[in-house]
Every structure is written in C-alpha cells, then in structure tokens.
Amino acid sequence: MKNIYSNIFSFNKKTLNKSVASLKKGNVVGLPTETVYGLAGNAYSKKAVKKIYSMKKRPKKNPLIVHYLNHTDADKDVILNNDFYRLYKIFCPGPITFVLKKKNKSKIQSLVAANLDSLAIRFPSHTTTRSVLKRLNFPLAMPSANMASGISPVNAYDVANEFKKKIELVINGGDSKIGLESTVISLIDKPQILRPGVIGLKTIDKFLKVKIIKTNSSIRSPGMMKKHYSPGIPVILNQKSAKENCALITFGKRYKDRPNFFNLSKNSDLKEAASNLYKTFRKIKNQGYKKIHVVKIPNKDIGIAINDRLKRASN
Numbered sequence: 001m002k003n004i005y006s007n008i009f010s011f012n013k014k015t016l017n018k019s020v021a022s023l024k025k026g027n028v029v030g031l032p033t034e035t036v037y038g039l040a041g042n043a044y045s046k047k048a049v050k051k052i053y054s055m056k057k058r059p060k061k062n063p064l065i066v067h068y069l070n071h072t073d074a075d076k077d078v079i080l081n082n083d084f085y086r087l088y089k090i091f092c093p094g095p096i097t098f099v100l101k102k103k104n105k106s107k108i109q110s111l112v113a114a115n116l117d118s119l120a121i122r123f124p125s126h127t128t129t130r131s132v133l134k135r136l137n138f139p140l141a142m143p144s145a146n147m148a149s150g151i152s153p154v155n156a157y158d159v160a161n162e163f164k165k166k167i168e169l170v171i172n173g174g175d176s177k178i179g180l181e182s183t184v185i186s187l188i189d190k191p192q193i194l195r196p197g198v199i200g201l202k203t204i205d206k207f208l209k210v211k212i213i214k215t216n217s218s219i220r221s222p223g224m225m226k227k228h229y230s231p232g233i234p235v236i237l238n239q240k241s242a243k244e245n246c247a248l249i250t251f252g253k254r255y256k257d258r259p260n261f262f263n264l265s266k267n268s269d270l271k272e273a274a275s276n277l278y279k280t281f282r283k284i285k286n287q288g289y290k291k292i293h294v295v296k297i298p299n300k301d302i303g304i305a306i307n308d309r310l311k312r313a314s315n
C-alpha cells in the first residue's frame with residue numbers, strides 16, 4: 001500500500017537538518033508543540049510569512065504568534081517589561097503567549113503582526129521545536145497548522161490531512177499534550193487575557209493583577225473571531241441527549257457508552273477533556289455525523305478555555 005503520509009517524519013538528526021534547511025530557504029514546515037501543531041516559517045522572511053497566510057487561507061488581519069527559544073532572542077523584536085519577566089520566570093517555556101510592543105528596529109515582517117505595532121510572542125516547551133529554534137538565527141511565525149477557522153491539529157496526521165501534499169514536511173512529535181491553543185495575555189497596558197487557555201486567569205492573577213475585560217476582546221485581539229475552531233458541522237451546546245444520527249460529546253461517568261456518545265473525560269478531568277476536544281471533533285466528523293450536541297462542561301479552570309472554543313465552534 002502506498003504510504004499517504006510520506007511527508008511525516010519522526011524526529012532525528014537527519015530530519016532536524018532537513019527542517020532547518022527548509023526553514024532557511026523560506027519554506028514552511030509542520031512542527032509539534034505542547035499546545036497544538038504549528039505551521040512554521042521564518043518570521044523575518046516575506047516569502048515564508050506570505051506562504052503561511054496563503055496555505056491556511058488566513059485573513060490578513062489575523063496576526064500570527066512568533067515563537068522564540070528564550071527572552072534574549074525575543075528582546076531583539078519586542079519591548080520586554082517587568083510584567084513579562086515576572087510571568088516568563090514562572091510559566092516559560094510553556095503554553096502562554098504575550099502581546100507586547102514591537103520594537104521599531106525589529107526585522108519581523110509587518111504582515112506577521114497584521115500591521116499592528118504590537119507582537120504576540122511565545123516560548124514553546126516541546127523539545128523538538130526547541131531543537132529547531134536552537135539551530136536558527138530567526139524566530140518562527142507559527143499559527144496552528146490547519147485551514148483558517150477550522151479545528152487545530154493535535155498530531156502529525158491531522159496536519160498532513162489538512163494540507164495533503166502542499167506541506168513537504170511534518171515532524172511527528174506525538175500527540176500535543178495540552179491539545180488547546182495557548183493562553184494569550186496582553187501586557188502592553190494593564191495585563192488582560194485575550195484568549196483563555198490551560199494557564200488560567202486565577203493562576204496568573206496570583207503573580208500579576210489581571211484586568212478582567214468585559215468588552216469584546218476582538219478590539220484588542222483581531223484574530224479572536226466569533227466563528228473559529230469549527231469542525232464544519234453544526235455544534236449545539238448545553239444539550240443532555242442526542243438522537244442516534246447526531247453525536248453527543250459527554251463529560252463524566254454518568255453517561256453510558258453508546259456508539260454516538262463521545263466522552264471527553266470519564267473521570268471528569270478537565271485537563272483530559274481539553275486534550276480530547278479537537279481529537280473528538282475530528283473523530284466525529286470522520287464517522288460522518290452531520291451534527292454535534294455537547295453537554296454542559298464545568299466553567300472553571302481549563303473548562304473556561306474549553307467553553308471558549310466550544311462557543312466559537314458553535315457560532
């Protein structure tokens with residue numbers, strides 16, 4: 001049988017060299033991170049950045065997150081302030097993205113930040129992507145490796161299925177441990193959460209007072225579209241049941257095993273549920289269901305991030 005995944009490679013010295021060479025040429029590659037898989041390209045290269053937007057069919061007004069090895073590298077492009085250093089010490093490398101003021105002399109392509117004067121930066125902890133970053137003298141613009149407004153990929157096969165032969169290389173780094181996108185926090189003025197993630201407001205607030213935003217965060221975060229993270233079929237929230245031809249996403253042990261029931265976590269573990277969310281969306285879609293019902297998910301801790309994604313998926 002022909003291997004349809006001929007563009008997926010396991011991580012070793014040879015494939016590390018191959019991805020580094022590809023990135024240096026301005027090409028894009030699929031890389032694993034602890035949150036979701038990314039579509040990576042040189043953030044200083046117009047060719048690479050344009051390619052990322054066009055492959056994803058991403059609206060140009062939705063800025064990309066730039067990934068660095070450490071704060072010394074990030075210091076070349078953004079103004080790092082005290083709030084940043086406080087959170088960096090505790091949470092980095094890890095699943096948190098900081099929006100900061102871009103430096104005038106930064107070489108970041110203006111398209112990366114959708115022509116804003118701010119920039120979103122992150123320090124991924126996945127060892128594979130860190131090994132790649134160590135070999136480069138430029139940072140990586142790296143949005144999730146999926147078509148715009150769809151579900152983020154949580155393993156190398158998801159990435160290959162999204163882009164087929166259009167992506168030359170995806171490094172297989174196993175399942176993304178977290179399975180949901182990073183927390184995005186703006187540190188330009190008073191700290192504000194722009195996108196909830198596994199590192200919650202309560203946790204951050206222990207180290208840094210966070211301003212709660214009541215207005216629509218899309219003002220500060222142009223990419224936070226109302227419709228996003230969508231599996232491409234209707235998603236209906238806060239349901240208790242579903243007919244046989246409709247999938248029901250459940251949570252907790254009170255739900256029986258039925259062919260159309262998909263449990264995010266029998267142990268009512270919100271972390272486990274988060275890591276299963278996108279996997280479950282893809283599974284349901286692949287099984288041909290035309291509609292998804294979802295039971296109520298507790299709106300605490302990482303449940304807040306799960307509900308944020310579910311709400312957008314249902315729009």
Ligand code: AMP
Pocket residue numbers: 062063064065099113116118119120142143144181182184194195220221222223224225
């Ligand atoms: P994704 O790369 O798909 O995980 O999405 C990145 C998200 O980061 C976008 O949806 C934006 O909401 C946010 N973001 C990126 N750059 C900025 C920025 N300069 N200002 C505010 N939010 C940003």
Ligand code: MG
Pocket residue numbers: 143144152
């Ligand atoms: Mg995305």
